[in-house]
Amino acid sequence: QQQVKQSPQSLIVQKGGISIINCAYENTAFDYFPWYQQFPGKGPALLIAIRPDVSEKKEGRFTISFNKSAKQFSLHIMDSQPGDSATYFCAAFKRNDMRFGAGTRLTVKP
Amino acid sequence: NAGVMQNPRHLVRRRGQEARLRCSPMKGHSHVYWYRQLPEEGLKFMVYLQKENIIDESGMPKERFSAEFPKEGPSILRIQQVVRGDSAAYFCASSPMTRILNYGYTFGSGTRLTVV
Numbered sequence: 001q002q003q004v005k006q007s008p009q010s011l012i013v014q015k016g017g018i019s020i021i022n023c024a025y026e027n028t029a030f031d032y033f034p035w036y037q038q039f040p041g042k043g044p045a046l047l048i049a050i051r052p053d054v055s056e057k058k059e060g061r062f063t064i065s066f067n068k069s070a071k072q073f074s075l076h077i078m079d080s081q082p083g084d085s086a087t088y089f090c091a092a093f094k095r096n097d098m099r100f101g102a103g104t105r106l107t108v109k110p
Numbered sequence: 111n112a113g114v115m116q117n118p119r120h121l122v123r124r125r126g127q128e129a130r131l132r133c134s135p136m137k138g139h140s141h142v143y144w145y146r147q148l149p150e151e152g153l154k155f156m157v158y159l160q161k162e163n164i165i166d167e168s169g170m171p172k173e174r175f176s177a178e179f180p181k182e183g184p185s186i187l188r189i190q191q192v193v194r195g196d197s198a199a200y201f202c203a204s205s206p207m208t209r210i211l212n213y214g215y216t217f218g219s220g221t222r223l224t225v226v
Contacts, residue, residue, distance in 0.1 A: 006152070034214055043114070043201050043217035044153065089152060096141060096165070096205070098215060102152035 003027055004092050006101025013108050019077040021104045023090035026071065030092035035064065035075050036100075038087045047088070048075070080108045112137070114204050115184075116218035123225050129189040129196070131221045135204030142185045143215060144177060147199040156200075159185060192225045199223075 006023045013019045025033075034049035050057045050064040050073065057064045063076040077084055085108050090101040115134040123129050135142050141160055145153040155169040159179035170177065174192075179185040189196055199222045203215035 036217075041219075043116075043203075043219045045217065046214040049214060096143075096158055097155075098143070098203075099155065100145075100153040 003099045004090060004101045006090050006104060008104060009102070010105045011107070013080045013106065015080065015082060015108055015110050017080050017108075019075075019080045019084070019106055019108070021075045021088055021090070021106070022072065023074065023092075023101050024070075024072045025092045025099075027092070027094070028071070029094045030099075032093040033064070033066065033073050034091050034093065034098075035062075036089045036091060038089065038103075044089055077106075080106075082108045082110050084108050114139075114202055114216050114218035116200075116202050116221050118221060119219065121221055121223045123192045123223065125193060125225055126191050129192050129223055129225075131187040131189075131200050131202075131223070132184045133187070133202030133204075133218060134184040135202075136216050139204035139206050139216070141205045142179050143203045143205075144185075144187050145201045145203065147201060147220070149198075153201065156187070189223075192223070194225050197223055197225045 004025050035047045036044035037047045038044040048059050048062045050066050052068050061078045066073045087103045087105050089103045092099050117132050143158050144156040147153050157170050157177045158166040162181050174190045176188045199220045201217050201220045203217045205215050
């Protein structure tokens with residue numbers, strides 16, 4: 001069963017624009033929500049993460065917004081750059097059980 | 111401090127052969143996880159191991175797939191009698207002990223298996 005649903009599947013944004021990727025989870029036992037960035041031919045790399053007792057976390061141009069009651073969280077990439085073009089995965093974690101969304105392929109056009 | 115090392119990076123097998131994928135976790139990491147990524151799809155959990163123990167294999171196909179993490183040496187994901195549908199990228203991740211502040215997994219660069 002898919003425990004983490006991610007949308008959109010693909011996203012095209014102009015340079016300087018805002019990229020928004022959304023995820024929803026089902027199991028309230030999840031207690032850690034990371035985002036991973038994957039470039040072609042590489043493994044996923046941890047980008048930013050949030051715990052459910054926080055509604056927002058910002059690191060540079062990357063922001064996670066978390067809505068615990070709605071069981072939703074999203075990644076915002078401000079001032080998107082061509083170098084941000086990659087596949088982004090949201091995930092939800094509990095006790096050594098990490099479940100991933102299906103991924104969003106982001107393309108930032110120059 | 112080397113990251114998670116996976117080898118080989120690319121593996122080509124004919125149908126019916128065996129595939130062995132290796133993963134050396136980061137130094138100090140005692141937990142290993144294997145994920146499979148099919149083209150245009152996300153990461154699907156396969157198995158979670160600690161040294162000499164399989165903790166959770168709920169994502170492993172019941173037949174032909176096995177995994178181990180011996181006391182000495184890398185973790186091995188073994189696929190017997192490979193079929194075309196096994197073609198995928200297989201990623202290994204590692205983490206330190208449980209119940210720590212940082213739950214992030216560190217992934218290797220993956221092994222891309224092609225079955226011809």
